[in-house]
């Protein structure tokens with residue numbers, strides 16, 4: 001690995017200064033689904049316009065170190081003709097790219113999924129690197145129910161994440177590895193802790209097997225939460241306790257940083273939980289622990305914008321406000 005120092009510097013910069021990342025890498029299908037729910041036409045023109053709302057938010061660089069893009073967005077421009085990648089760089093935001101190609105069934109394991117996208121990964125990495133993208137993301141999906149996840153699901157996904165991470169580093173791109181234990185279901189918070197611990201332990205086993213440089217990698221895990229159909233809602237202090245215990249026991253201290261996904265939590269809960277983690281465990285965390293949210297940073301902005309030019313400023317204000325809330329939560333200074 002020729003560019004190890006550069007990788008490590010980029011990974012550090014992604015989680016520096018009590019700021020985090022924003023995921024604006026929804027696939028066409030996912031963004032269209034959110035548009036449909038908000039009454040916005042599901043066309044490329046509207047998807048471009050929405051991405052412009054977020055990317056050109058004045059002050060975005062005050063709270064955001066990096067933005068994860070989707071392939072379609074990489075080639076788009078602002079209405080004034082500035083490439084989105086250039087607009088982000090000018091705002092002090094490092095541009096990155098989602099590299100996984102969604103999930104497919106894991107044969108022989110009903111309901112379980114494995115992530116696609118390894119086949120042509122080396123070529124895609126060269127293309128994106130030449131376009132100026134400096135980090136990437138790959139998401140694995142792990143479902144919980146009475147008998148899931150299987151060991152096969154955990155091992156297959158961890159191995160794919162490690163193959164992807166090794167390929168990224170060889171191409172000079174920092175990998176974000178995202179093993180997402182999904183909130184769907186009525187499982188307890190303790191069960192989420194147990195499954196998250198297994199997924200992370202296997203992930204780091206596979207990352208070490210494939211000689212991935214942990215100082216040049218960012219982990220994007222779920223917070224440890226009860227299933228969304230569980231009647232007991234967890235207090236932020238409890239979420240923080242189980243999340244931190246799980247991470248401390250499974251994630252080596254050499255990892256550059258941890259940047260959570262929001263996973264369907266409302267913005268207030270996501271910020272409240274991140275705040276409790278950083279406030280209650282300030283002196284115990286060996287890594288910066290920050291945000292890499294999509295919905296908890298900009299779903300309200302999407303709804304406010306609603307596809308209308310006259311709402312752009314209000315939508316940007318909402319995005320910035322949530323950016324600030326999470327920046328405060330990263331410091332343990334977020335007040336509800």
Ligand code: 13P
Nearest residue numbers: 023261262263293294295
């Ligand atoms: P959410 O924050 O909406 O979970 O999205 C984060 C993400 O990037 C999922 O891959």
